[in-house]
Amino acid sequence: MKTKLYILITxxxxxxxxxxxIKTDKFSGISATLNLVELTNDKVKxxxxxxxxxxxxxxxxxxxxxxxxxxxxxxxxxxxNFKATDKDGEAIAVKQxxxxxxxxxxxxxxxxxxxxxxxxxxIEKEGGVFSxxxxxxxxxxxxxxxxYAFVGYIEGMENVPYxxxxxxxxxxxxxxxLPFISEKNDFASSNDLFKIDRYFELTDNPIMYxxxxxxxxxxxxMEIILGLYSATGKYKAQDIKxxxxxxxxxxxxxxxxxxxxxxxAILLYLSDPSKLDARGSGALEHNNSTVVVxxxxxxxxxxxxxxxxxxxxxxxxxxxxxxxHSEEIHYFDFNNPKMSKxxxxxxxxxxxxxxxxxxxxxxxxETEFYERMxxxxxxxxxxxxxxxxxxxxxxxxxxxxxxSFYNVYQKGALIAMCLDIQLRELSNGERGILDLMQELSKxxxxxxxxxxxxxxxxxxxxxxxxxxxxxxxxxxGETPIPYAEFLEKVGLTAREKSIKTDYLFKEKxxxxxxxxxxxxxxxxxxxxFNSFLEQMGVKSGDILVGINETPITITNFREPIVATRxxxxxxxxxxxxxxDEKEIVLKGxxxxxxxxxxxxxxxxxxxxxxxxxxxxxxxxx
Numbered sequence: 001m002k003t004k005l006y007i008l009i010t011x012x013x014x015x016x017x018x019x020x021x022i023k024t025d026k027f028s029g030i031s032a033t034l035n036l037v038e039l040t041n042d043k044v045k046x047x048x049x050x051x052x053x054x055x056x057x058x059x060x061x062x063x064x065x066x067x068x069x070x071x072x073x074x075x076x077x078x079x080x081n082f083k084a085t086d087k088d089g090e091a092i093a094v095k096q097x098x099x100x101x102x103x104x105x106x107x108x109x110x111x112x113x114x115x116x117x118x119x120x121x122x123i124e125k126e127g128g129v130f131s132x133x134x135x136x137x138x139x140x141x142x143x144x145x146x147x148y149a150f151v152g153y154i155e156g157m158e159n160v161p162y163x164x165x166x167x168x169x170x171x172x173x174x175x176x177x178l179p180f181i182s183e184k185n186d187f188a189s190s191n192d193l194f195k196i197d198r199y200f201e202l203t204d205n206p207i208m209y210x211x212x213x214x215x216x217x218x219x220x221x222m223e224i225i226l227g228l229y230s231a232t233g234k235y236k237a238q239d240i241k242x243x244x245x246x247x248x249x250x251x252x253x254x255x256x257x258x259x260x261x262x263x264x265a266i267l268l269y270l271s272d273p274s275k276l277d278a279r280g281s282g283a284l285e286h287n288n289s290t291v292v293v294x295x296x297x298x299x300x301x302x303x304x305x306x307x308x309x310x311x312x313x314x315x316x317x318x319x320x321x322x323x324x325h326s327e328e329i330h331y332f333d334f335n336n337p338k339m340s341k342x343x344x345x346x347x348x349x350x351x352x353x354x355x356x357x358x359x360x361x362x363x364x365x366e367t368e369f370y371e372r373m374x375x376x377x378x379x380x381x382x383x384x385x386x387x388x389x390x391x392x393x394x395x396x397x398x399x400x401x402x403x404s405f406y407n408v409y410q411k412g413a414l415i416a417m418c419l420d421i422q423l424r425e426l427s428n429g430e431r432g433i434l435d436l437m438q439e440l441s442k443x444x445x446x447x448x449x450x451x452x453x454x455x456x457x458x459x460x461x462x463x464x465x466x467x468x469x470x471x472x473x474x475x476x477g478e479t480p481i482p483y484a485e486f487l488e489k490v491g492l493t494a495r496e497k498s499i500k501t502d503y504l505f506k507e508k509x510x511x512x513x514x515x516x517x518x519x520x521x522x523x524x525x526x527x528x529f530n531s532f533l534e535q536m537g538v539k540s541g542d543i544l545v546g547i548n549e550t551p552i553t554i555t556n557f558r559e560p561i562v563a564t565r566x567x568x569x570x571x572x573x574x575x576x577x578x579x580d581e582k583e584i585v586l587k588g589x590x591x592x593x594x595x596x597x598x599x600x601x602x603x604x605x606x607x608x609x610x611x612x613x614x615x616x617x618x619x620x621x
Contacts, residue, residue: 029161043116058107063334076100087111131280131293148203164194175227176207177265177288208267219252231272243304250361265289287322290314313354323441330449343393348412370600377598380410385480418486429617490615532593546576
């Protein structure tokens with residue numbers, strides 16, 4: 001009896017109400033209904049009801065691109081059976097303009113649109129959508145609702161309020177940062193009601209439905225909610241809690257008096273690698289939540305570290321872009337996006353904080369922090385170091401620059417590191433980049449965007465004229481950052497060193513990887529090859545078809561690749577590779593393979609005095 005009573009109390013607390021009827025007072029905005037109970041071929045039925053629209057015709061849109069992805073995903077590709085009707089249910093003429101837009105005639109008569117939504121997780125290659133930005137519809141098990149893939153908008157009505165009603169299985173509960181009220185329909189289903197101020201807020205608040213496996217804890221004034229779905233039940237939310245509590249408590253301590261949200265939700269989806277399921281790993285940030293996707297097929301220690309690394313980054317987005325962002329983000333155009341020049345801030349500063357807080361709060365030592373930043377230098381050097389970072393940011397969706405996005409986590413973080421060091425130097429250690437972001441947060445905040453072309457001048461006014469020169473030279477300009485010069489200011493030496501490797505391995509990390517979708521073995525991208533592979537003429541993305549006349553396939557690759565560890569210098573080697581759909585033979589002789597990499601170490605002569613004090617201020621605040 002006590003157990004049943006406890007469960008009842010828990011459910012009531014989770015829903016936030018008991019026995020309330022959902023009140024639908026006269027509503028002048030857009031009402032959206034998602035039916036997660038009555039599915040057709042694993043497709044969700046969506047109905048949108050509109051207020052009177054005084055136009056001859058209008059365009060209904062599903063996003064082409066959403067904030068945080070920096071890629072073109074065309075979510076309209078997952079929409080089927082699109083129909084528009086008047087108040088009597090009679091069809092209104094609709095013309096599909098492209099994958100994401102439908103022109104509706106006689107819009108003054110429009111009452112509803114209806115359509116079905118397919119998901120991405122069980123589609124081959126997920127329709128080109130990064131898993132955390134995707135969707136899942138799995139009857140009786142899980143619904144991952146990135147709402148921009150389910151609910152559209154009328155052009156020009158993006159700032160109209162939305163009322164979202166979701167009919168769900170009675171045994172499922174939502175993980176989300178959105179407040180809601182709930183009504184039990186019958187034994188089989190319930191309804192949840194969400195009220196949302198504008199379309200951007202709807203796209204910024206994902207919801208995951210599943211049988212409840214949730215927990216919450218507080219750090220400072222913030223409530224952290226974790227909802228976990230493990231495809232085979234291998235893991236539970238409680239397994240992750242200790243690492244998550246430790247990490248997020250340290251993050252809040254690092255942020256100090258920055259307190260701009262009272263609730264943060266983590267939607268954690270662990271996929272089943274044995275079937276067609278979410279394939280990508282990582283996370284997509286939102287202002288008050290994050291969607292995280294990983295495979296179940298890892299040890300708990302590995303899963304914990306992956307979650308810590310990813311959530312550490314995503315959580316710091318509560319600072320930027322939540323409270324510091326440009327007009328391009330605030331008034332985001334979902335179908336013709338204009339991108340901001342300042343990815344160094346949104347992703348670079350965020351990634352830098354995700355590393356800095358760990359050494360600041362004692363979660364890693366200084367040596368490990370230096371190694372991580374040196375790795376970022378090494379990776380960033382694989383990209384064109386003369387392209388202005390602002391240009392890459394502004395044109396990140398174009399063919400020319402879209403493949404440079406990974407560099408925002410590398411050079412973007414390094415820009416933040418060097419800016420932090422210079423701010424500390426100019427203020428005798430008193431102020432760093434966290435102080436700058438705090439001041440920008442107070443000046444702007446989540447409802448006041450900055451002018452993309454004026455923010456650097458504003459930063460100069462808040463800090464020092466030399467900081468504006470820093471941006472003009474290294475962020476707007478084509479000059480590569482002299483990392484050694486900046487690190488010398490805090491008593492560190494940045495230098496290149498030669499490291500011996502195996503022929504197809506650097507320590508335990510192979511230079512090749514598996515493409516499970518295509519069943520091929522390929523040479524990894526964004527990695528510096530050793531002297532042997534450079535001599536052979538291998539290029540990133542080359543598919544390895546054979547080694548010395550031994551075919552390489554996804555079923556037999558391990559033995560011939562591991563066997564390369566036994567090679568000696570002077571041997572004849574032949575690679576058969578496929579490049580641009582053409583097979584090419586590469587021939588050469590084995591050498592003593594090595595790779596040149598940057599390292600960051602302490603300068604012994606600066607262990608005392610002003611430089612050592614500046615380093616302490618930088619790392620410990």
